Amino acid sequence: MHLLEPVLLLQFLVSGLLAGALYALLACGLNLVFGVMRVINLAHAELMLAGAFLTYVLYAWAGIHPLLAFFLVLPALFGAGFYLQRLVVERVVGKGELQSLLLTYGLSIILINTGLLIFASDFKAIPELQGALIVGDIAISKPRTAAALLAIALTLGVYHFLKHARLGKAIRAVAEHPDVAMLCGIDVVRMRMFTFGLAAAMAGAAGVMLTMIYSFSPETGADFILKCFAIIIIGGMGNFIGALYGGLLLGVAEIFVAGFVSSQWAEAVAYVLLILILLIRPTGLKGAADVT
């Protein structure tokens, strides 16, 4: 088949968007935490894997379908994030990047290796929801479509929440001026707990979707976190909705490179983009941090 055929290009575009939606969901959570408390959570992808393994356990032991597991994993991860913030992360907020980078680096190592202790390093997968829809000449993978739709819905939902809900507005106030927010009677610490919980829940949701489309091991997070960095730098650090665009863009770019060059080089797209953007615009494409 000729590579420049419109059908093939369209197929690439659709597959890219579907893959990118998962990145976007994950990166938006990362960016939310950064935007609100200036903490780069290096353990964010491990929270996703926590969600994935929880889904796996529910499926393997209780036969619960991943789409149902969703409703258990989300609150579980929210709670975990909420208390992780309270007990650990809160202590480094405002202490400078080094402290928070190292702290979350430590958390990520703990999570990965606890995962290895429990699940070993073999890859797991959940063989539910398989196959593809054929629309015209384009094949659309069913699990990926389900995952992508959920991811986009969640991301937009959280965006809407931040923009319009009372609690969301309070979170944005904390992001922009923690001191002023405190003076206005907002419980800043609690808002940050809520934020981290929300981000962890988004990561957990990404984990549920991960089980439907990829095989995964406790060490899978490394690739994702690096891609997330590329994404939030493309979209602007702290810019919530920027990460959505960044994620979709990366997904599409990877598929095109995989199609036109090789699937191995597709892995490099994120890093090359990351470095290029940082070199051209040292503060990311969309510049200044902004939760909205």
Place this chain on the structure above:
Amino acid sequence: MTAAALLEVRDVHRDFGGVHALSGVTLQVARGRITGMIGPNGSGKTTLFQVVSGIDRGATGQVFLDGEPILGLRPSQIYQRGLARTFQLSRVFPQLTVLENLMVAGHRHDRAVRERAIGLLEKVGLREYSAVAGSDLSYGQQRLVEFLRVLMSDPALILLDEPAAGVNPTLRNTLWDMVRHLNGQGTTFFVIEHDMGVIADLCDDVYVLSEGQVIAHGDFETVRGNDTVLAAYFGKTAAHRGTEND
């Protein structure tokens, strides 16, 4: 080129995403004098210092130090040419000792620089604090150390951005006495200050900035009588200061 002006700012503009922080500022700081700059909050005073000292390099226009163009140079290059400054909020290096804080500003790293630093500390009674970390000083002491740091290189021109804000009266007097003393020895000063008493007492020449423009210039009496200034500055801030300062 006016030989008398040590610092000359010509038609300097600085925009922040459509907001005109500086729109066509032109002024001169006379050699050997103390020039004051006043104006309401947000009038562009600190922005002008950021531009002149090379930290903000996004401005257009021209800035001359001793006749040489300096706009676009790095802060360290401008410093080497004899312009030093303090910041609006104290910027001592918190984990360096007081002595190290001064020594880092010396052009070299030898016994002479060390002795000069110790001599300066002695002058203001901070000698015994040489080995104390910057962050362990009181705020007033930090400001004083920052001021001493600026003196390490014998600069020809010193920009002071509200140097006495947050400093107790005793240290404040020490500070202004040193400014007077140094000025007597030939150092030129350009000072942002809110305390009109200090401005009246210290400055030979005063510029008034409002909304990014120079709206008045002259000695303190002239400026004080100026209607535009009264409207833009004293009128607005008199009420403001009343509520804020007690």
Place this chain on the structure above:
Amino acid sequence: MSLKSIAPGIVLALLAVAAPAMASDYQLLFLLQLLMMIALAQSWNLISGMTGYVSLGHTAFFGVGAYAGALLLQWGFPWWLAIFKGAGIALLVAAPLGVLTLRLRGPYFAIAMLGLNEIGRLVATLWVDLTQGGDGIPLSPARLPTLLQNYYTMLTLAVLATSLIAWVRYNRLGLELRAIREDEEAAEMVGVNTTRNKVIAFALSAVIPGAAGAVYAFYTSYIDPVSVFAPALNIQMIVMVLLGGSGTVWGPVIGAVLVRTLHELTWAQFPALHLALLGVLIVAIVLFLPKGILSLAPWRRRVRPDRAPGSP
């Protein structure tokens, strides 16, 4: 620097020189790895501990050095020359990268370095003609230096790295680097050429990992992309420096000894547990001991002034 302050270093170095006379091969290998980690930790200390620019991808230079050393050895260069060239190539790679990446501040720099290490790993994986890709490069034993030669080379690197830190620490460069760490803008405003200093520190911090990477290739006699562009190695450097005390001369040495000993005691039995423990250690240090073990030493306690002179 007084004789007193370098005396412990001289004693340690002499002990390390004498060690092969009494150690078994296994013990010697342990010491060799310890020395490698000291050299790496000190290099990280130079850029990240002194300057505050956190490199999450310093293994990029280790990897470059390892590949350069291995390939040069295969192409017929003597091992010692291969090490020199490995270090030189790491420096050549680092200098321009430093100019580019050090414009980035805070998290941007950290993330860029993480990305650079990944790019290094991908290049080593994908440039199969040169590197044999993911299969890695086995080195033929005939050309390799002996364990003793490797040991003394690594000892030299560890001593060099520590001396470099000591020299920088008590020199003007160190003062300026620490000022950059504290407040880069204010440092620039008192005449510190921040860009030049950062690039110097960065380039110096890349040379020794480059050389150490080559020695690593020789004593393991096999390298592949995953083992040399290894994030786990970067984790160890960071933990060692933080545990001991970042920006200090002896902190990273103490940290390296502690971590390697812990490693030795737990690694063989519980590899995952060992790394999880390292993670716990990082978290604990950040939360409870942000200035490292050296800050606990009684002679380092500073007396806080209780009264300000000149205050009423």
